[in-house]
Amino acid sequence: MSTVTTTYKVSGMSCGHCEGAVSEELSRIEGVSGVQAAASSGEVIVTSSVELDDAAVRDAVDEAGYELVGRA
Template sequence: MTAETETLQSTGSCCSPTGSCHDGAADVRISSDAVTTVYQVTGMTCGHCEGAVSEEIAEIAGVTSVKAVAATGLVTVESQAPLAEEAVRAAVDEAGYELVGTAA
């Protein structure tokens, strides 16, 4: 677990209907490698949301980095090989959000 993700977990949820309490995108980087896929996720509104989605996806075997951006709903995932969409969908669902699919 990175210091950033530990901080997100220790501070709890900051999601509110009034907007974000964090600036920028959550970026969980494990290492760097081969396949990049961009997914569209609905429901993210702030940095905490970005972190929750990033943390869950980062736990999928083969994922090397995740960058979620609440403002666009885009989640960029780097992995050692293509990921099963069902695995990504389950991770996003576990975080409490909805995977629309891959971004066009």
């Protein structure tokens, strides 16, 4: 099975709790197999089995309380 890795920019993350909140919400999207969030850079690397819908990613980041800036 192939995997897709996409890097997103998220604003507002400043600590480990922020990273955890974003990671938890993104992990709930169907097809996501891994999330690595880095508050220091604002980057979130998402590994999935399919190309993710940007609206679904934006909704998950919004639900966590942060803002999706776009793809890095």
